[in-house]
Each structure stands twice: as C-alpha cells, then as structure tokens.
Amino acid sequence: MDNIKETVLEVIYSIAPIALVITLLQFTIIWLPMEDFIQFLIGVLFVGVGLILFLLGVNVGLLPVGEMIGSALTKTKKLWVIIMFGFLLGVVVTIAEPDVRVLSSQIENVSGGAIPQSMLILAVALGVGIFVGLAMLRIIFNISIVYLLAGGYALIFLIAAFTPSYFVPISFDSGGVTTGPLTVPFVLALGVGVATVIRGKTASSDGFGLVGLASIGPILSVLILGVIYG
Incomplete structure (x- = not known):
C-alpha cells in the first residue's frame, strides 16, 4: 500500500x-x-x-525479473549464454519501447516512407542489443567504461563523416529514445543482477553505465543505415 x-x-x-x-x-x-x-x-x-x-x-x-535474469545467466558460467541473452533481451525490450515507435513513425511520415518504420526500429534494436552484449563483457572482465565510451563516440564521429547529413540528427535522436521508460529499468536491473553475482553486493554499482553504452549502439546502427541508404 x-x-x-x-x-x-x-x-x-x-x-x-x-x-x-x-x-x-x-x-x-x-x-x-x-x-x-x-x-x-x-x-x-x-x-x-x-x-x-x-x-x-x-x-x-520488471526490476525484480531483470535482476533475477541477470543473476541466473551469470550462474551458468557460460560467456556465450550471457552475451547471447543480453543481446536478445536488448533487442526485444527496445522493440517494445514506445519512444522508439513514436520516433520511427515520425521519421517515416517526414521522409514520405523513404525510411520505413520497421527498418529503423530493427536498426535501433540491433544497436541496443549489440551494446548490451558488450556491456555484459564489460562487467565480466571489469573493463573501464571510459575506454568503451571514448571508443564508441570516436567511431560515431568517424562514421558520421561518411553519412548523409540528414541521418546524423536522426541517429542521435535514436540513441536518446532508447533511454525510455521500458528499456532503462530492465537493462539497469539486468546489469545489476550480473554484477552482483560476479563481484558481490559491494560491486553492484558496476552494473550501471549500461544505458549509456546501450545508447551508443543505435546511434552507430542508424549512421550505418544512413551510409547504406546514402
């Protein structure tokens, strides 16, 4: 109550x-x-x-289940299982994210159907899934998030130089909408669950930073989509 x-x-x-x-x-x-x-x-x-x-x-x-899934995956002690299900969960939770659907429908309308809604949703979901899997690796091997963020954004600016200019703002908006009310709690809980099992409650803060990493993925994937469409 x-x-x-x-x-x-x-x-x-x-x-x-x-x-x-x-x-x-x-x-x-x-x-x-x-x-x-x-x-x-x-x-x-x-x-x-x-x-x-x-x-x-x-x-x-969402929060309790996310933590339990993260804990259960880690207890399998199989790296490929943790990464694969981290990727799959990142994809499906992004597809269900209402913010992503709003953005993709707006872009489809503005572009006159040149950028299909389904294509943009798939690109954003794959980007999030890949970087959630990468974030699992970061927790397991205790990699500094600074290196991943710096490398990710360096790659973003490099690809942006070869992407049509109108795709650049779309890509950054795509990164923003993935920090929505459905994706954030689930992904954070998943990371905390994994970190808690690996290094105990005192190191559960290592589970944070997943949302920041996950937002890089859709930016990169939409930029690459722009290169293909361009």
Whole structure:
C-alpha cells in the first residue's frame, strides 16, 4: 500500500507542473478552444493513470525479473549464454519501447516512407542489443567504461563523416529514445543482477553505465543505415 501511495504522489508531482503551466497559458495567452483544453485535461488524467500503472508494473515486475535474469545467466558460467541473452533481451525490450515507435513513425511520415518504420526500429534494436552484449563483457572482465565510451563516440564521429547529413540528427535522436521508460529499468536491473553475482553486493554499482553504452549502439546502427541508404 505504501508503494502505491508513493507512486501516486510521484506521478502527481511529475504531471502537475506541466498541467499548471498549460492552464495558465490557456487563460492568459493562447486561449485554445474550450473543447481542445478539455481534451488536454482528459489526456493528462489518462497519462497520470497510465504512469501510475506503469511504474507499479516496473517496481513489481520488471526490476525484480531483470535482476533475477541477470543473476541466473551469470550462474551458468557460460560467456556465450550471457552475451547471447543480453543481446536478445536488448533487442526485444527496445522493440517494445514506445519512444522508439513514436520516433520511427515520425521519421517515416517526414521522409514520405523513404525510411520505413520497421527498418529503423530493427536498426535501433540491433544497436541496443549489440551494446548490451558488450556491456555484459564489460562487467565480466571489469573493463573501464571510459575506454568503451571514448571508443564508441570516436567511431560515431568517424562514421558520421561518411553519412548523409540528414541521418546524423536522426541517429542521435535514436540513441536518446532508447533511454525510455521500458528499456532503462530492465537493462539497469539486468546489469545489476550480473554484477552482483560476479563481484558481490559491494560491486553492484558496476552494473550501471549500461544505458549509456546501450545508447551508443543505435546511434552507430542508424549512421550505418544512413551510409547504406546514402
């Protein structure tokens, strides 16, 4: 019950500021038709209920399951199993990410269908999957995240030089949308589960940084997609 109360208050604190600002603008500057303003209020209510249910689902299901999967994979002591399932989980959770679908549909509309939604989703999902697998290696072999981030972004800027200019902002937006409400909790929990088994609770912080690494993957994959389309 306390968890439900805290979640409801968290959502209210998150949504209330934007609702108040829009309401203030409505009656001072913009003066939208009342029908549109009422639709906005109904939308805010739906978003609030949806976020409450989503956050409860994350706390009850996604986070515990993510940690248990990470722990179970590590206990197999098989490197290929950890990397393969890290890759697969990164792919499927990205495909389910609503932010990725919103971006891909917008790009398909703007490009007039030249960049298909399904192609962009697949490229982003593969990028995330590959780098989640790489992040598993980083945890297992205790590789410094600084080297991986520096190498990843150096590769990004190198490939960007050969990519059509209009693909560059798309690629960086693709990296941003993977840090959405579905991917982040699951990937973080997965990393913490792996790190906890390998080096104990005191080293569970090694499981962090996965989201930063995972966001590099879609940038690279979309840039490569740009080279192919270009």
